[in-house]
Amino acid sequence: MNTIAMNSMQRTLTALGQQEPDRVPLFLLTTLHGSREVGLPIQEYFSRAENVIEGQMRLLRKYRGDCLYPFFYASIETEAWGGDTVFLPDGPPLCGAPVIQRPEDIDSLQPPSVADAAGLGRVLDSIRGLKAKVGDTVPIIGVAISPFSLPVMQMGFDHYIELIYEQPERFERLMQANIDFCVEWSNAQLAAGATAICYFDPVSSTTNIPRELYLKTGQQVAKRAISRIKGPTATHLASGRGLPIIGDIADTGTAVVGVSVLEDLAELKAAANRRVSLLGNLNGIEMRHWTAAQAELEVKRAIAKAGRGGGLLLGDNHGEIPCQVPDEVLLAIGDAVERWGRYPLDWVDDWTDPKPA
Amino acid sequence: MNELITPFRLSLETLDRVQADKLFQQALTQYSPIQAVEKLVVPALEQIGVAWEEGSVALSQVYMSGRFCEELVERVLPPSDPDRKHQPRSAIVVLSDYHMLGKRIVYSVMRASGFELFDYGRMDVDELVQRVLDDRLRVLLISVLMLPSALKVKEVCARLRVAAPGIRIAVGGAPFLFDAQLWQEVGADAMGHSAADAVSLVQRWMEEMQ
Numbered sequence: 001m002n003t004i005a006m007n008s009m010q011r012t013l014t015a016l017g018q019q020e021p022d023r024v025p026l027f028l029l030t031t032l033h034g035s036r037e038v039g040l041p042i043q044e045y046f047s048r049a050e051n052v053i054e055g056q057m058r059l060l061r062k063y064r065g066d067c068l069y070p071f072f073y074a075s076i077e078t079e080a081w082g083g084d085t086v087f088l089p090d091g092p093p094l095c096g097a098p099v100i101q102r103p104e105d106i107d108s109l110q111p112p113s114v115a116d117a118a119g120l121g122r123v124l125d126s127i128r129g130l131k132a133k134v135g136d137t138v139p140i141i142g143v144a145i146s147p148f149s150l151p152v153m154q155m156g157f158d159h160y161i162e163l164i165y166e167q168p169e170r171f172e173r174l175m176q177a178n179i180d181f182c183v184e185w186s187n188a189q190l191a192a193g194a195t196a197i198c199y200f201d202p203v204s205s206t207t208n209i210p211r212e213l214y215l216k217t218g219q220q221v222a223k224r225a226i227s228r229i230k231g232p233t234a235t236h237l238a239s240g241r242g243l244p245i246i247g248d249i250a251d252t253g254t255a256v257v258g259v260s261v262l263e264d265l266a267e268l269k270a271a272a273n274r275r276v277s278l279l280g281n282l283n284g285i286e287m288r289h290w291t292a293a294q295a296e297l298e299v300k301r302a303i304a305k306a307g308r309g310g311g312l313l314l315g316d317n318h319g320e321i322p323c324q325v326p327d328e329v330l331l332a333i334g335d336a337v338e339r340w341g342r343y344p345l346d347w348v349d350d351w352t353d354p355k356p357a
Numbered sequence: 358m359n360e361l362i363t364p365f366r367l368s369l370e371t372l373d374r375v376q377a378d379k380l381f382q383q384a385l386t387q388y389s390p391i392q393a394v395e396k397l398v399v400p401a402l403e404q405i406g407v408a409w410e411e412g413s414v415a416l417s418q419v420y421m422s423g424r425f426c427e428e429l430v431e432r433v434l435p436p437s438d439p440d441r442k443h444q445p446r447s448a449i450v451v452l453s454d455y456h457m458l459g460k461r462i463v464y465s466v467m468r469a470s471g472f473e474l475f476d477y478g479r480m481d482v483d484e485l486v487q488r489v490l491d492d493r494l495r496v497l498l499i500s501v502l503m504l505p506s507a508l509k510v511k512e513v514c515a516r517l518r519v520a521a522p523g524i525r526i527a528v529g530g531a532p533f534l535f536d537a538q539l540w541q542e543v544g545a546d547a548m549g550h551s552a553a554d555a556v557s558l559v560q561r562w563m564e565e566m567q
Contacts, residue, residue, distance in 0.1 A: 086455065088505060090505045091503055091504065091505030091506075092503070094454060094455050094503070095455060096455070156457060156458075157456070157458035158420065158457065158458050158461045161416075161417045161420050162421075164417070165417070165421060206415055207412070207415065207416060208416045208417060209415045209417045210414070210415045210417070210418060213415075213417065239535065241412050261535070283535055283536075284535075285504055285531075285532050285535035285536045285539075286535060286536045288504075288536070289536075289538075322504045322505075324505075
């Protein structure tokens with residue numbers, strides 16, 4: 001336990017080192033809230049790095065979180081591959097038509113250059129701008145879609161499942177192209193000032209593929225990619241289940257696993273066995289209609305289950321909080337972390353969950 | 358027939374097409390095609406759906422199982438077969454977002470269970486409401502992945518309650534799994550936790566509508 005006040009970077013690094021910092025780090029992964037904060041429509045907000053820098057800095061101050069999250073939207077990566085993005089007024093931008101129309105297209109697929117992709121350049125400018133403002137006091141979390149999960153956007157989930165099962169050679173060719181891209185993209189973000197890379201890998205979740213298939217596919221791809229990424233990674237399953245493979249994910253060399261509300265945080269903590277830290281697992285969908293009292297209860301429950309000994313970054317379970325979640329809830333979460341997240345968490349032994357699962 | 362269900366289900370989960378085909382053919386030696394579907398395919402897909410809800414089977418297995426069963430059933434019950442269940446007039450749609458896998462799975466499982474239904478693909482609210490009225494639907498299945506799309510179901514339900522009284526609307530997809538109150542909030546009649554739920558819902562509504 002550390003009673004000396006820490007900055008966000010110290011707090012996070014201490015927790016990741018499986019030690020107790022001054023309080024549980026709060027990783028509120030908000031993106032679209034930034035557009036509301038600066039008063040711009042979503043598409044316009046993401047059109048300039050300066051908007052995102054301003055938005056993220058305002059959110060950091062407002063919600064008292066412990067990280068900056070200059071993630072724009074997932075399809076900014078497929079834009080680099082020639083795809084397009086569909087912007088909505090009230091939700092995350094969506095990936096347009098698949099860039100791989102037929103499996104045969106994979107045979108001639110070449111990974112794009114990060115330097116040539118305007119959208120990725122805006123993300124890098126945002127990271128540089130944020131780094132200039134916070135230096136080494138606040139972790140800046142970059143994002144890369146895993147090579148194994150990117151094909152959901154590149155070719156559609158149904159066609160991708162068929163590819164995995166039925167066309168192993170084309171699958172391998174696609175993975176090689178995606179690994180090269182993911183590594184270049186991740187390292188560019190780290191060079192721009194990102195502290196770590198959130199490696200989004202929902203397809204690897206046991207919600208989506210069985211463990212035995214993960215061991216032959218997603219895990220091997222992760223090992224090949226993460227070993228070439230020149231900084232720490234957090235593997236995020238985007239609200240999919242991961243308890244049966246948490247040790248397997250740790251074997252990929254990642255430092256953190258983003259975990260689902262569908263699984264018990266205490267069981268996840270035990271399974272992680274101090275080999276990886278946990279990020280999660282508040283329910284971002286349900287959060288939309290939480291009261292302040294519910295927010296406090298959910299925070300207490302998560303901290304009681306997994307806070308002790310460090311190794312917990314409290315956040316939502318999906319890796320992006322929906323913009324429909326109101327400020328009052330996010331502020332209540334911050335208040336609850338301040339109140340109940342201070343180590344040494346003496347209250348935990350005497351606390352009884354009023355609504356146990 | 359019960360003794361075939363578990364091996365059939367396991368052959369589907371392990372993508373053993375040869376074994377699944379063999380077991381289905383075995384069922385056909387004892388029963389008519391529609392009986393084989395109802396006594397073997399439907400229970401096996403129901404069990405797979407429950408296993409997915411519990412976390413012991415993955416979506417990739419659900420998808421491949423549904424697709425394979427759809428092919429098996431198509432061979433013995435083509436769309437024009439009188440034993441196919443064309444009533445109540447039903448359709449499935451992805452509302453607003455672009456994530457098609459859930460709809461594809463439900464569509465396969467419905468067809469593998471002997472139902473015929475329209476596949477509307479992806480639509481926005483106005484187009485969907487108009488198409489439902491034009492086709493005189495009695496059952497609409499809506500699949501979404503994103504929360505904003507789930508919230509748009511509310512407008513679909515409100516407009517169809519006025520324009521097509523008596524229509525039954527079921528919703529499914531991730532937002533509804535993570536927020537147990539959401540299907541009621543948007544005004545749906547029911548939610549499906551898995552593709553197999555869609556079959557039991559439509560079967561129940563079919564009986565109620567007769």
